[in-house]
Amino acid sequence: TNVARALGLERSHLYKKCQQLGIDLQSLRKTE
Known part of the structure; x- marks a missing residue:
C-alpha cells in the first residue's frame, strides 16, 4: 500500500x- 511504499522509500x-x-x-577518522 501507500504506507508500505513510503516506508520502503524512506528506509532506502x-x-x-x-x-x-x-x-x-x-575518512575523517583516517585523517586524524
Whole structure:
C-alpha cells in the first residue's frame, strides 16, 4: 500500500544517507 511504499522509500533513502555518513566518518577518522 501507500504506507508500505513510503516506508520502503524512506528506509532506502536513510540507508543511503547512513552509508554516505559512514564513509565520511571513516575518512575523517583516517585523517586524524
